[in-house]
Amino acid sequence: MNAAIDTLPARAPVAAPHSTQKFKLLLKREFWEHKGGFFWAPLVAGGVFLLLTLMGLIMAEVAGRRVADQNIKIDGEQITIGALDLGKLTSKIGPEEMRQVAGAVDLSLYTAAGWGLLVLAFVVFFYCLGSLYDDRKDRSVLFWKSLPLSDTQTVLSKVASATVVAPVLAVVAGLITMLGFLVLASVFVMLHGGNPITLLWGPGSPLLIAATMLAAVPVYALWVLPTVGWLMFCSAWARSKPFLWALMVPVFAGIFVSWFDLMQLFDLETSWFWKNIVARSLLSVMPGSWFDVASLGATDLDGPAAVHHLINLRSIYSVLGTAQLWLGVLAGAALIAASIRLRRWRDEG
Numbered sequence: 424m425n426a427a428i429d430t431l432p433a434r435a436p437v438a439a440p441h442s443t444q445k446f447k448l449l450l451k452r453e454f455w456e457h458k459g460g461f462f463w464a465p466l467v468a469g470g471v472f473l474l475l476t477l478m479g480l481i482m483a484e485v486a487g488r489r490v491a492d493q494n495i496k497i498d499g500e501q502i503t504i505g506a507l508d509l510g511k512l513t514s515k516i517g518p519e520e521m522r523q524v525a526g527a528v529d530l531s532l533y534t535a536a537g538w539g540l541l542v543l544a545f546v547v548f549f550y551c552l553g554s555l556y557d558d559r560k561d562r563s564v565l566f567w568k569s570l571p572l573s574d575t576q577t578v579l580s581k582v583a584s585a586t587v588v589a590p591v592l593a594v595v596a597g598l599i600t601m602l603g604f605l606v607l608a609s610v611f612v613m614l615h616g617g618n619p620i621t622l623l624w625g626p627g628s629p630l631l632i633a634a635t636m637l638a639a640v641p642v643y644a645l646w647v648l649p650t651v652g653w654l655m656f657c658s659a660w661a662r663s664k665p666f667l668w669a670l671m672v673p674v675f676a677g678i679f680v681s682w683f684d685l686m687q688l689f690d691l692e693t694s695w696f697w698k699n700i701v702a703r704s705l706l707s708v709m710p711g712s713w714f715d716v717a718s719l720g721a722t723d724l725d726g727p728a729a730v731h732h733l734i735n736l737r738s739i740y741s742v743l744g745t746a747q748l749w750l751g752v753l754a755g756a757a758l759i760a761a762s763i764r765l766r767r768w769r770d771e772g
Contacts, residue, residue, distance in 0.1 A: 449580035454588060460546040461584070465539030465593045469600030472538045476604060480611050513621055525626035530730045532632050535604040536597030540710040543593035547585050547647065547708045551654035554581045555766055556665045574766045578655070582759055585651050586644040590710070594636045601629060628731070639739050643710055645748060648755025650707040656758045659765035670705065677701045703751055713742040 454461060516524065555578070605627075609619035657669040677700070680686060681693045706712060714733070732738075742748050 446576055446580055446583075449576060450584060450588065453580055453584040457550060457584070460550060461589050461592050462596075464542045464546055465596030466599070468538040468542040469535075469596055469603070472535060472600055473603045473607065476535075476607055480607065484611075484614070513617060521626060524622065525628075526730050528623055528627035529632060531608075532601050532604065532627060532629060533730065533734065536594075536601040536632065536636060538600060539593045539597035543589060543710060544708045546593075547589055547651070548654065550589070551581070551585050551651050552658055552665055552669060554585075554655055555658040555762060556661060574763050578759065578763045578766060581655065582651060586647055587640070590640045590643050591637075593710075594640060597636065598633050601632065605629065631731075635734060635736065635739070638736055639710070642713065642739055642742060645752055646713045646742065647707045649703045649751040649758075650705060650755075652755035652758030652762070653704045655762040656765070659762040673701045673704045699747065703747075703754075707751070713748070714738065 605623060608623055612619045612622050653673075654665075654669055657665045657672075661668045677697050680696045684693060686693050686696055702712075711734075
């Protein structure tokens with residue numbers, strides 16, 4: 424028997440998991456623990472928009488059929504109100520009108536896709552606010568600290584989830600909503616004798632909009648860092664009620680600065696503090712909040728066709744050349760580093 428045991432092959436030593444594998448597992452953990460906010464919330468918001476759109480189209484159809492073939496008198500002449508014929512209407516549209524139609528279609532597509540991004544702002548805000556506090560509250564932080572996972576890896580996985588994973592999923596949900604809106608609008612156009620290719624898919628730019636929204640994710644990841652850092656710092660530091668601490672500290676600081684007009688010491692307006700300190704620490708989670716419409720020449724814009732003048736790769740990535748962005752990145756990185764340090768010893772319930 425001993426000889427048989429001696430002939431058994433020796434088990435190969437199990438290699439320790441690589442740090443990148445640990446980080447990937449941490450990202451999966453964050454996704455599965457917050458799947459409702461990251462994945463389902465933007466989809467539900469898009470579904471609500473599509474439902475409201477469908478209800479609006481049905482109401483418009485019912486109202487249109489009620490007035491169809493009715494006679495009205497204008498200057499003593501009887502005029503029959505016929506049903507909407509988009510085919511005839513399209514044949515009489517000139518190039519300038521078609522350009523405005525294209526702008527209106529693209530504006531509608533951005534509106535449809537924006538529902539998921541609106542939900543994203545709330546999801547990221549409250550996710551960061553509870554990211555480190557909830558583990559201490561339910562004492563699960565003791566379990567996670569017993570694993571071969573560093574505080575840096577844990578905190579950075581939460582930062583990546585808030586700045587990359589959640590925005591990408593929200594954009595995907597927004598694009599699904601946009602596609603659903605196009606399908607509903609196409610059915611409505613066909614019911615009224617129009618060609619969806621001519622009126623919607625051709626003039627509209629769904630592929631360009633999808634590429635623009637995906638390309639904006641890296642900019643959002645950088646822009647949102649001050650808010651992410653501040654909320655995670657409050658989540659790691661506050662013994663209770665992190666929401667009140669995160670909200671009231673910047674707001675009361677703004678009130679204090681405004682009351683004593685302290686920004687005059689630096690030859691700056693009080694509004695500068697509210698815009699660059701208070702708003703950047705609380706409201707940077709809103710996608711597109713980096714847009715400065717005045718600097719884009721919005722006064723020269725005319726009609727819905729101007730949507731691509733406001734939202735394009737140049738206007739999105741122009742913020743990378745501003746000190747406001749990079750100072751915010753530095754502030755956010757410092758707050759995230761402080762959150763890592765705090766997590767090492769702040770483990771009370």
